Amino acid sequence: MPRKRAELEREEKVEEILEHAVRLVRAGGYEELSINRVAKDLGLARAAVYWYFPSRADLFVAACERVFAEMFAGPPSDGGAIGRIRWGVDRLDGVCEIYLALQQLSATEQVAATLLADIHQRFQRGLREALAPTVEPERLERVVDAVLIFAEGLLGRRLPHEERDRHLEFALAALLGDER
């Protein structure tokens, strides 16, 4: 379908705002992202931003969408199940503040809740793949959920890498059934 020139220009502007929003969010989560800041940095009036994004929350969620898309775009790890999961938790830890902010926002903002549900599904798919060879089929779905919930719990702790790994390894051993 052929695009009108006006549509292209609009998309460029959206792109410009979104890119800057991603930069701010990466730097300091939801707190650092303010409509005022975006407008000032881009040389716009504050109100102009609202022509492209209906609210701060919407802009944040749009930026999150980008951040998490890039996170999932990375190459899948090649280790065993535990190696892959550790790698996933590492990736998630890299956007820890953003994830927790999105989680918090999802309590009041539908867009945030929708994106979060989507992210959950993608993690669940990855976990299912990683764990399918090791876990009995009838336990698989519940183990997947449990691992994800535990990983989210770990995230909130903001532990040093090493300690985080210790907890993760222990929980995985228990959840995957530690008869080896």
Add this chain to the structure above:
Amino acid sequence: MPRKRAELEREEKVEEILEHAVRLVRAGGYEELSINRVAKDLGLARAAVYWYFPSRADLFVAACERVFAEMFAGPPSDGGAIGRIRWGVDRLDGVCEIYLALQQLSATEQVAATLLADIHQRFQRGLREALAPTVEPERLERVVDAVLIFAEGLLGRRLPHEERDRHLEFALAALLGDER
């Protein structure tokens, strides 16, 4: 030690502010607690509040201290290990938003981090007591940590009571060793 009249009056004022802060925090977490709101409701100038609490974060943490003290003051459950843990998660869920806000604040505010560490310790003590009869001593400490981390992960999900219990039960069965 005998108290001076001035000291008593000061404590009464602190008490008044703190009580109102607790009310606001209970109603809507960190977001709902604003210095302006406290001042207006109590008929003070905004700046006056700073005579008793150095910042909004400090006032929030002081209010949290109250909320969690009351939470721990409740009667200990009488069920088995799993019953007691379920009961604890229930209590924690009752102050879910406050707990998550405190967790978030603990990333930047020392007072918050200190209180959170204290709360962790109290939960760990409770869990240790509940699990000591069921879990081998050398695994106990790590199981305690894992259960608490899992519970925190559950908290962030804001699931309906029933679904939360399902996940908790599954994780506990795995972590406590499900050979029964």
Add this chain to the structure above:
DNA sequence: ACCTGAACACCGTTCAAGT
């Protein structure tokens, strides 16, 4: 010691007015 009023430097959002 305690409190006020004003100020500073921010917010998100709305809206009439311009181009």
Add this chain to the structure above:
DNA sequence: ACCTGAACACCGTTCAAGT
């Protein structure tokens, strides 16, 4: 369609000035 400037209703914090 896109953008501005001003306005509204908030924030947290500081500080000189009062009692």
